[in-house]
Amino acid sequence: MGVAYSVGEVDHLYTFFVQWSPKIDTKGNKKHRQPRYLIREKHQNRYLVVEKNKVAVINRLLSNPVNPTKNWEIITVKDSKWRRSLCSSRDYETKETEYQEEVKDALPVLKNHSQLLDDRHLERIAAHMPAKTQGYSWQLVYSTAVHGSSLKTLYRNMAGLDSPVLLVIKDMHKKVFGAFSSDPFKVSKYCYGTGETFLFTFNPDFQAYRWSGENSYFVSGNLESLQIGGGGGGFGLWLDADLYRGSSFSCPTFQNKSLSTQEDFSVLDLEVWTVQN
Incomplete structure (x- = not known):
């Protein structure tokens, strides 16, 4: 399902997605997981994870783009792949985790x-x-x-x-x-x-x-x-x-x-x- 969205406001939507995305530590809570979707930026290979019950809200945000270029699309994702898809790559995820640990106590x-x-x-x-x-x-x-x-x-x-x-x-x-x-x-x-x-x-x-x-x-x-x-x-x-x-x-x-x-x-x-x- 293609969705039009302005690249210039990626930070704005990223904040929304991260707030409503499932937490990384979900062990012991598999029975209550919502079906997850990915918001994919087509040309940058970047992904953001969204639970099914938040897709309607996100669609409203994406429905009135500033730029008509179709840069993002919503696709489904299996549970086993959601964590890997949260970042553009495993290397990025590793670096981000290390960075957060460094600044946590500063x-x-x-x-x-x-x-x-x-x-x-x-x-x-x-x-x-x-x-x-x-x-x-x-x-x-x-x-x-x-x-x-x-x-x-x-x-x-x-x-x-x-x-x-x-x-x-x-x-x-x-x-x-x-x-x-x-x-x-x-x-x-x-x-x-x-x-x-x-x-x-x-x-x-x-x-x-x-x-x-x-x-x-x-x-x-x-x-x-x-x-x-x-x-x-x-x-x-x-x-x-x-x-x-x-x-x-x-x-x-x-x-x-x-x-x-x-x-x-x-x-x-x-x-x-x-x-x-």
């Missing part, structure tokens, strides 16, 4: 002092960030302690930036939470970002909320507010123009719970970091 290096992040925060957040960000230093782009409380200043400090960003908030109840965005924050008429974007909270234990696949309302912003996640009665994370008032509601984009103790909160400190690669 904490990100902060090039600036953080008022909000300690080793515990860094370890948990970094484990959920994309592999392409691992092993690189983080630089402070914006801080209320340094730059004052202004969404305009936050946007201005990110002008020209072309790398992922990490938003970290501490509210008046001393709860730490925030979001990782695949794209720097900016004023935009439309939503932007990819499925690598996620929400997180340490309220009280660490919890990450990844893309659910239900919509693509990742990030949007104007001069009055910054919004992350949506599609329901509220945003996953919302901040006002003064970066003082905020709110966090459950939203379809991430199927998250409120990140803070209360759905409406006041900001005590806020930082935005960029991953330099």
